[in-house]
Amino acid sequence: MVLSEFAGVSMPDWLDAILRIIFIVALMTIMAFALIYGERKILARFQARVGPTRTGPIGTLQSIADALKLITKEDVRPITADRWAFELAPYMAFVPVFLVFVPMPFTETWFIRDLNLGLLFVFAVLGLNIVGVVMAAWGSDNKYALLGGVRAAAQAISYEIPMLLIVVAVVMVAAGRLAVDGDASAAGSINSIVGDQTTTPYILLQPLGFFIFIIGMLAELHRPPFDMPIAESEVVGGYFVEYSGMRWGLFFLAEYTALFLLVVLASSLFLGGWNWPFGADVGLGLQIVLTLVKTTVMIVLVIGSRALFPRLRIDQLMSFSWKVLLPFAIVQVIANGIILSYGGADWVVGIVSFGLLVALGGLVYYIMRRKQGEGARTVQTTPATPRVITAPEVTPVEAGGD
Amino acid sequence: MEDGVTATQVVFWILAVVMLVSAIGVITAGNIVYAALFFIAALAGVAGIYLILTVEFIALVQLLIYGSAVVILILFALMLTRARERPQALFGRSRPLGIAAALGLMAALIGGIVATTWTTPESSSAIQPVGLQTIGDAIFTIWIVPFIIVGVLLSIALDGAIMLASPDEDDN
Amino acid sequence: MPALEHILVVNAILFAIGAMGVLTRRNAVLILLSVELMLNAVSLNMVAFAVYGHVDFGNITGIVFAFFIIVIAAAEVALALGIVVRTFRNRATANVDEVNLLKW
Incomplete structure (x- = not known):
């Protein structure tokens, strides 16, 4: 579908498959390079620096220099590390992320395969990546790596649940809308969800969903403010602390590829992906531009959150997922079910979801105020009680190096 | 589909071998974390066979629930309970007896399967994806x-x- | 599609391997893993029957059963691991032979 239609020639299946794989690898590499460079530049701007400038025009070749450095670096394995787990872990972490490219719709016709269960596929396969993380953590035979890996696993499992539930809510809305055209069973395919957003991006119908998805995405990707598994000041780099050279590079590539893919997924589900909200027919060129603009905006948001928010504590992270996000996601699913099964209009869904989002914001604000009050009282009565205060992270950029 | 060996069958046998070898790895590995990692490979084999049987939904649910959640729980439990990791503690005294009983079970099951006449559909076209x-x-x-x-x-x-x-x- | 008998034989071998693990292993978590192997063999069998028979017999109960088996296995793993962790905390062992308070 991708290349044969693009090039306008017919080719045998095996050649098509190989070309698609090459296409993915090239796209992934370019995206990773661009993301690393972009992260360094954007983060530098947030911190009133200029970022890399020396390699190439305005530093654009910095990522390539980093990659060269990684490739030529010595690949070290600690003598007490478990050989098989240590050597295989980067691949276990990387391959699932690579597979998630399959159902991603970059334009209306540019995808590898439009899976009917595309959304389930994304989460099922992406979840396997945590196995590689735990393998690395255990195989390194390093207690900081182990701590980081356990944190990563706990975080991944906790945030996967609200994320999946909110995707279920989105699919319910999509199925309700697609049923009007008589094909509700296509609601699991990402491309048909995007195709349905010709007039209304789903962020208007599911604002709570967008919020929970972004939070879950940041947590799944170990991006600040949810970067406890790889926090330098707490676990000296987390599960890949013992890795160097290209193995470390594979973890890094997996992380950036997952960032790119989840951002594409989020923009497909909530912002309309390749679709333009005002008018149905968009040409291929405009679709590419739309996808790029939407993903770039979201990438800047994700990278900006790294500069803007202080890191949470691990217990705050867990209780936020289980006590706040999960109940709200369940309520959203139930609300969608009730509204849609009684034939409620789309705007009712949107208003209910927006109301839930406001309620979530109010709840978080109330909890924070109460906690602040408690903290003040604790300090007054028993000044010796240690309060763990997490300082905002002001470490220099470590992207590209290790 | 009826004539000779199809590509699907080849893939099925590869997956079956991967699955069974990993399963043997699970029950013989001397290191409990290795056993858990072999278990993942066995699960992936099972998911692949679900795919061959055209039930993608069950395959993906298998990966989602077993592949990530259950395996992570198991790895947690292994890490929480590994005070004394003696290899000899992994197997009981009655190991030969257990192997014999399991082999007997296997023989009985396979014998039963071979002896039964299964009323399978005449042609593969009768097997439609669900x-x-x-x-x-x-x-x-x-x-x-x-x-x-x-x-x-x-x-x-x-x-x-x-x-x-x-x-x-x-x-x- | 592979023949139904071939799938059944493979599943039978997987089931027997799982049984062997239950009978020979002594670590509680490893016994749990072996039980999971047996459960997988069973649900694979059910799916195979459903897929090969649903045209003739008009139902897909086997697939629904496999779904339920996977879900219940998740619950079972959570509970069993809770028990293992609790046992380990009380008796400092995950070896089922050493958890013998109720034995004569």
Whole structure:
């Protein structure tokens, strides 16, 4: 579908498959390079620096220099590390992320395969990546790596649940809308969800969903403010602390590829992906531009959150997922079910979801105020009680190096 | 499909071999974390065979629930309970007896399967993929009561696991 | 599609391997893994029957059963691991032979 239609020639299946794989690898590499460079530049701007400038025009070749450095670096394995787990872990972490490219719709016709269960596929396969993380953590035979890996696993499992539930809510809305055209069973395919957003991006119908998805995405990707598994000041780099050279590079590539893919997924589900909200027919060129603009905006948001928010504590992270996000996601699913099964209009869904989002914001604000009050009282009565205060992270950029 | 060996069959046998070898790895590995990692490979093989049987939904659910959640739980448990990692403690005294019993079971099962005449469809064209909508209709109409009971069971199990694993009030 | 008998034989071998693990292993978590192997063999069998028979017999109960088996296995793993962790905390062992308070 991708290349044969693009090039306008017919080719045998095996050649098509190989070309698609090459296409993915090239796209992934370019995206990773661009993301690393972009992260360094954007983060530098947030911190009133200029970022890399020396390699190439305005530093654009910095990522390539980093990659060269990684490739030529010595690949070290600690003598007490478990050989098989240590050597295989980067691949276990990387391959699932690579597979998630399959159902991603970059334009209306540019995808590898439009899976009917595309959304389930994304989460099922992406979840396997945590196995590689735990393998690395255990195989390194390093207690900081182990701590980081356990944190990563706990975080991944906790945030996967609200994320999946909110995707279920989105699919319910999509199925309700697609049923009007008589094909509700296509609601699991990402491309048909995007195709349905010709007039209304789903962020208007599911604002709570967008919020929970972004939070879950940041947590799944170990991006600040949810970067406890790889926090330098707490676990000296987390599960890949013992890795160097290209193995470390594979973890890094997996992380950036997952960032790119989840951002594409989020923009497909909530912002309309390749679709333009005002008018149905968009040409291929405009679709590419739309996808790029939407993903770039979201990438800047994700990278900006790294500069803007202080890191949470691990217990705050867990209780936020289980006590706040999960109940709200369940309520959203139930609300969608009730509204849609009684034939409620789309705007009712949107208003209910927006109301839930406001309620979530109010709840978080109330909890924070109460906690602040408690903290003040604790300090007054028993000044010796240690309060763990997490300082905002002001470490220099470590992207590209290790 | 009926003539000779098709590509699907080749893939099936590769997956079957991967699955069975990993399963043997699970029960013979001297290192308990290796056993868990072999278990993942066996699960991936099972998921692949689900794919060959054209039930993508079950394959993906298998990966989602077993592949990530269950395996992570198991790895946690292994890490939490590895005070004394003696290889000899992994196998019981009655190992030969157990192997013999399991081999006997295997022989009985295979004998039964071979001896039975299965009324399979005449041609492969009679085997049609089961759509997701069919599965959904079945679960939410015929099997709705079991489905609800499973949901209640899951939440009770979750509560029970939290109760069991959480530390006592006077532990520290 | 592979023949039904071939799938059944493979599943039977997987089931027997799982049984062997239950009978020979002594670590509680490893016994749990072996039980999971047996459960997988069973649900694979059910799916195979459903897929090969649903045209002739008009139902897909086997697939629904496999779904339920996977869900219940998740609950079972959570509970069993809770028990294992609790046992380990009380008796400092995950070896089922050493958890013998109720034995004569």
